[in-house]
Amino acid sequence: MEVYMLFRFRVVSYLVLSVLCIAGSAYGQAELFKGLNDYILKSMRDWETPGLALAVVRNDSVIFARGYGVRKKGETAPVTAKTIFAIASTTKAMTAACLGMLVDEGKLKWDDPVTKYLPWFQLSDPYVTRELTVRDLLCHRSGLSRGDNLWYLSSYTREEVLRRVRFLKPAWSFRSRYGYQNIMFLAAGEMIPSVTSKSWDDFIADRLFKPLGMTKTSTSVKSLSGLDDVATPHDRIDTVMQPVRWPNFDNVGSAGAVNSCVEDMAQWIRMNLGGGMYRGKKILSADVVKEIQTPQTIIRLDSLDQVLRPSNHFAAYGFGWTLRDYLGRKLIQHDGALDGMRARVVLIPEEKFGFVILMNSSNTNLHASIAYRIIDHYLGGPVRDWSSELLKIAKEQEAKNRAEEKKQIDERARETKPSLPLESYTGKYEHEMYGEANVQLEGGQLTLRYFPLYVGPMTHWHYDTFQVVWDDRTFGKDLISFTLGADGKVIEMRWQGFTEFKKVK
Template sequence: MKNTFTLLVVCILCQVLGAQNYTAQIQEFDTYASKSMATWQMPGMALAIVKDGKVIFKKGYGVTQIGTKKTVDTQTIFSCASTTKAMTATCMAMLVDEGEVSWDDPVIKYLPEFHLYDPYVTRELKIRDLFTHNSGVGNADFLWTIMNISSEEVLRKMQGVEPSYSLRSSFIYQNIFYLAAGKVIEKVSGQKWEDFIKARVFKPLGMNRTFPTLISSKDLNHSQPHYRVNGTIKSIIPDTADQIGPAGSVRSCIDDMCKWVTCMLDSSKYAGGRLLKPATWEELFRPQVIVPADEFYPTMQIIKPNWTTYGLGWFQHDYKGKKINYHTGSLAGEIAIHAQLPEAKLGFYFFGNFDHAELRHALVYKTFDLFALGGTRDWSAEFLTLYQGIQAKNEKAEADFEAKRMANTTPSKPLAEYTGTYYNSLYGEAEVVLDGNKLVINLNNYLKATLSHWHYDTFRGGYEKDWYGKATASFQLNASGKIEKLSYEGMEFTRPN
């Protein structure tokens, strides 16, 4: 009896001392996060750390919108962006558990209308392939970023996207196959993806401030995205990923994401049970494909992992001999990251409202160092130097491009002859109108830019959404001397005679 009492006292003391020991790390982390946020000029962010099944730290920093006093708190809504992918993979895994679908079923079994450019790939594409970015189809985000079409039309247009490599032979990050996965979930479950994820993930976990789409997340306590335009950080219009919802449209707050992080660390367990069978949960994190170095984040130039893989909705690599699972999320002016160090039962989630501020990566490794692996490297400073170098290279490339402009040239034709509507079956239509001595190009009545003459038959200017940067358009004459083709940001359009 005495030994039992002594053991109980020791256990309680260990728990208390453990909590006290974290106090120093938390204080150090909080100070580091605040300092680094100022260095990266981040307007606002929210983050959380989960250790051994408990939320040991969560906090909001800064403001929801620059120029205001609206502070970020743990209830502020941000974009989860592509960290949504792990949620969609979990939804599919539930249907696998129920025997409704198999990872290796052909996609056309459920979506017979979904056709790709190569009939062989259409026939051989498996459910698993929808999650692993190795279908052979390259980035096709233009299908939802330059036109306002339905999700069904996005999938229909995929038949016109030529492959970049053969099936399962490489890796190119691909959003639209997650949309296809969402459609499979709908077909099998009889529910819209939005309703399925709410009923099967958000509700069981008590994620009451988590929304499947932008349009469903109207809330006063909502962060605004920010972008650096011409050297100045400004608030911009929120972008939407609702067209490809299963790939990146979920929006949430850090309080709710604590519940998701905790669940995903602990084999999908939650207070009321578990989302997945243990073996199915393990399958989500099993390396599925090797990711080439040039398809990984620039931060890996400093981390220097020995291997890089992708699971089902998760990037993976080694760090100090341990396996890391993580995924970033990025929309214009909004960022997120979800990272796990499973062996230490340590998880991290981050929201930010400034475009591609890679402070998110720095805080991941700072978390792993402080709360598990040890180390004192200033990841924020190292990553900032890295990205400043990348920015300098980009600025030099832009300057080099501008330097190639030929002076004292004129267009081949009067400006009015460049106007009209140009078509492409894949990219849609580009309407060109004259505005004074400038050409305005309206792409699919969705994305507009105003261009001045640059040289010869090339025009260049800014987008209406100025954070998109500059656009370049070149026109081509046919044998009769009439303007026939438009090359616009790598897309080719033809004007009918």
């Protein structure tokens, strides 16, 4: 546990801005941040998170920007306010803002059909293809399930991801309910070239990052090569938090590809709290900001929401933002999660108050714990140890997962054998949307290969089911079952928890 000794004896943090006292505020800064540092450090130890950065904005000023812990477990380089993290799905609100600029310029309307800008774009239902609008893309009401394995660590380009989404079947009726959908946000960003002749990457850099002075912010992991102050992602592997590869999700683009630091993100928050204005310059019109922050799709509160946040009466999705009430205020926020990274951006417009949390570990609710600690303190809510409450829930879920895994092991029919010789399971398998997977016999053992990173040996589990343990341990392990046809030959491979692939060769 060397990193926690490091936290205890050598917690290195970087304070960017001096203490400001805001006249007329409910709290001075000293009161606002009283006990926060100790709370963050203890919570980081409890959640086993190596590094975290936080920036806070109030009344159009960045009043706090600081790093905690280290960029990489086992090393001493500190997280600073300039340390770069993946901001993941908090990218979505930036994409909505870019489209809002085109709305301001009269080049696009929220209720224009998507096919006006992407005439080749097609979904499985011709009616939805025809009726789908820009608004639908931005508020998660397409009716589609997620289909994230289409882009997640795949070798498909953005255009190919969008071409293949025509094979994704609807999970519920069009516009009938909220259903989170990354690929629709990718489509939203890919409309920009048809209007501006600029890629989404160039447009967001020129029209958003540059005017806001977000000099360390980019849209590709390739831009991080050679940079020093970059956080390393961490994930829990075999119960131990470990450094993992930096995820390359450039192909999901406008849905989650931005990398940034809290110092830059604070400028993005200032613009949003300022109604589209930044340092006296209009980035977005007030009308566009209002529309982006207006409820578009209802999100039903689950029972856990109601227990944890009894003052929360409703939730909805705007354009790239989740909206809810909390302690009598409108809360605008969004989370981001990619392999080994978590993010949360929060706005409380009535208070001219907002903040961003970036961290280098996943499978954690530390970001939510710190966020509600700050919000409660600022709004005068009851004192709660959010970290302990959410950690208890997380540990209970982990115990359930272990019980399910044990049950699966106990139910394994160990004395069975495969129906066929191993070479009979080899070959090429295809799915119309997800593409090609290959099973090969290597050194007397089956190996599954799917895209560059999904590679692993397969060992017999029972009957015609095999367990694959992925070489990249962040993927864990999966069960793969084979189906035989009437002629006794393999016709299908079923990847538990994912999909079915038909054998073609």
